[in-house]
Amino acid sequence: xxxxxxxxxxxxxxxxxxxxxxxxxxxxxxxxxxxxxxxxxxxxxxxxxxxxxxxxxxxxxxxxxxxxxxxxxxxxxxxxxxxxxxxxxxxxxxxxxxxxxxxxxxxxxxxxxxxxxxxxxxxxxxxxxxxxxxxxxxxxxxxxxxxxxxxxxxxxxxxxxxxxxxxxxxxxxxxxxxxxxxxxxxxxxxxxxxxxxxxxxxxxxxxxxxxxxxxxxxxxxxxxxxxxxxxxxxxxxxxxxxxxxxxxxxxxxxxxxxxxxxxxxxxxxxxxxxxxxxxxxxxxxxxxxxxxxxxxxxxxxxxxxxxxxxxxxxxxxxxxxxxxxxxxxxxxxxxxxxxxxxxxxxxxxxxxxxxxxxxxxxxxxxxxxxxxxxxxxxxxxxxxxxxxxxxxxxxxxxxxxxxxxxxxxxxxxxxxxxxxxxxxxxxxxxxxx
Ligand SMILES: [Zn+2]
Numbered sequence: 001x002x003x004x005x006x007x008x009x010x011x012x013x014x015x016x017x018x019x020x021x022x023x024x025x026x027x028x029x030x031x032x033x034x035x036x037x038x039x040x041x042x043x044x045x046x047x048x049x050x051x052x053x054x055x056x057x058x059x060x061x062x063x064x065x066x067x068x069x070x071x072x073x074x075x076x077x078x079x080x081x082x083x084x085x086x087x088x089x090x091x092x093x094x095x096x097x098x099x100x101x102x103x104x105x106x107x108x109x110x111x112x113x114x115x116x117x118x119x120x121x122x123x124x125x126x127x128x129x130x131x132x133x134x135x136x137x138x139x140x141x142x143x144x145x146x147x148x149x150x151x152x153x154x155x156x157x158x159x160x161x162x163x164x165x166x167x168x169x170x171x172x173x174x175x176x177x178x179x180x181x182x183x184x185x186x187x188x189x190x191x192x193x194x195x196x197x198x199x200x201x202x203x204x205x206x207x208x209x210x211x212x213x214x215x216x217x218x219x220x221x222x223x224x225x226x227x228x229x230x231x232x233x234x235x236x237x238x239x240x241x242x243x244x245x246x247x248x249x250x251x252x253x254x255x256x257x258x259x260x261x262x263x264x265x266x267x268x269x270x271x272x273x274x275x276x277x278x279x280x281x282x283x284x285x286x287x288x289x290x291x292x293x294x295x296x297x298x299x300x301x302x303x304x305x306x307x308x309x310x311x312x313x314x315x316x317x318x319x320x321x322x323x324x325x326x327x328x329x330x331x332x333x334x335x336x337x338x339x340x341x342x343x344x345x346x347x348x349x350x351x352x353x354x355x356x357x358x359x360x361x362x363x364x365x366x367x368x369x370x371x372x373x374x375x376x377x378x379x380x381x382x383x384x385x386x387x388x389x390x391x392x393x394x395x396x397x398x399x400x401x402x403x404x405x406x407x408x409x410x411x412x413x414x415x416x417x418x419x420x421x422x423x424x425x426x427x428x429x430x431x432x433x
Contacts, residue, residue, distance in 0.1 A: 001059065001061065001250040002181070002213045002251075002315065003019070003021075003181050004060075004061040005251055005317060006181070007019055007062060008062065008360070009358060012308070012311075012357060012358060018172075020065070020168070020169065020173055022069070022164065022165060023045075024070055024165075025042075025069045026045075026071050030044065031144075031147050031158065032147065040148075041071060053067075055233050055373065057369070057372060057373075058233065059243055059247045060243070060360040066172050070168065073167055073171065077163045078152045078154055079167070080163060080201060081097060081154055082153070084201055085097070085154075087200060088103065089103050093123070095155065096138050096140060096142045097140040097154060097155075098137065098139065099137055099138075099193070100136055101134060101135070101136055101196060103200075106199065107134065108134065109195070110191055110195055111189075111191070113188055113192065115134045123135050123136035125138050125141065134189070137162060138160040139197070140154055140155070140157050141158050142155075143157050161190065162189070162194055165194050166198045169198075175202040175204050175206075176205050176207070176208060178207075178208055179207065179211060180210050180211070181213070182211075182212055183213055184213060185215070187210075187212055191210065194206065212256075213255040213256070214256055214258045216258070216259045216260075217258055217259070217260055218230075218260075218261045218262070219261075220260055223261075234373065238375070242270065242366040242370075244369075245269045245270040246266075246269075248361050249261070251317055253317070253318065254316050256314065272321075275328065276361065276362060277361075277431075278431075279332065282332075282429075283345050285423075285429050286423060286427065287425050288335070288340055288341050288342045289338065290342050291343060293334065293344050296341070296348065297347065300327060300344075300348055300351050306323035307320045307324060307354075307355055321359075324352075324355050327351065331348055381417075382416045387413065387416075390409050390413060391428050391430065394406045394409040417432060418431070419432075
């Protein structure tokens with residue numbers, strides 16, 4: 001979600017974005033599980049990749065320009081390892097190839113890890129090792145009996161995790177990336193090792209900027225299967241949570257702050273989205289007096305400037321959202337007082353659309369999003385034109401005092417999960433339940 005906000009913000013500033021997302025479709029566990037299941041790595045990972053991409057769609061995440069798989073880039077990894085071999089940064093041991101971190105003086109610069117106490121030659125095979133424990137790491141791993149391996153120029157085996165990212169990132173983005181993103185837990189050892197691999201090979205900075213997202217916690221605790229507070233996006237959908245609610249909740253907390261995921265925060269997110277959608281409906285349907293208000297123009301300009309300033313401040317989405325809700329509150333008050341005028345409406349609608357180019361929660365397409373991940377709505381929705389026609393008919397029935405017919409129509413719409421709101425000025429607004 002944080003990466004989506006980042007790319008949408010860069011777009012809003014007129015920048016061209018080339019985002020590359022890698023799918024780590026090979027690591028120790030995947031190889032092991034695929035072997036246990038008696039399937040190929042490709043087959044084993046396919047269903048997860050598909051579900052992941054579907055989930056991205058459900059949350060309205062824009063697709064990166066490139067989505068690349070590690071297993072399609074084994075040769076690029078071998079090439080990079082050979083470059084490191086030629087520079088004397090590696091050593092072989094029992095069929096594996098290790099990176100000698102003592103040969104890279106900058107080791108530790110990203111995570112500020114202290115390498116002084118490190119025993120030379122202490123090495124580790126696991127992709128994930130202890131925090132604060134710097135060791136030589138495997139670039140290439142010897143095959144294990146019964147498990148998949150690749151036959152290559154540097155010998156049979158499989159790639160270490162860190163080399164996958166370094167090789168793929170440089171292939172698609174060049175030797176120096178503008179921005180490298182990731183979870184805060186990846187700073188060490190993963191990103192530290194990516195730097196060691198790439199910078200030692202190229203002699204250039206690997207990334208000009210690193211952005212690390214904090215973790216999400218559930219009711220103040222780390223999400224884990226053993227605590228019973230572990231759930232997937234689809235578990236939430238099953239419980240009736242709307243995709244837009246989750247999107248809003250995830251984006252509402254700036255990426256560098258820990259997000260505490262609770263039932264309460266979900267309910268609040270849902271009502272915030274409702275509030276934004278109702279506001280836009282009101283702007284588009286209510287009748288206002290002629291003219292325009294200098295006050296509303298000023299408020300709108302300020303909201304737009306603050307929204308942008310928040311995002312420009314290291315993606316401070318909380319600040320940006322506060323600006324949006326200030327505008328919503330003030331404009332609603334002005335409408336209630338009759339101080340909001342006809343020509344203000346398109347101006348404020350345009351501002352809301354600008355905000356939504358980044359927030360992406362205004363369009364009420366939750367049912368469709370859910371259907372795309374296999375949660376079909378209970379009954380097909382009545383199309384908008386049909387609803388409008390029935391409302392029209394109800395209005396004329398009311399005018400000729402045919403209350404039996406107008407009640408029938410209200411009933412029919414209610415049964416189709418459509419909520420009607422009669423407003424003071426006589427217009428009728430509707431929405432799906
Ligand atoms: Zn990585």
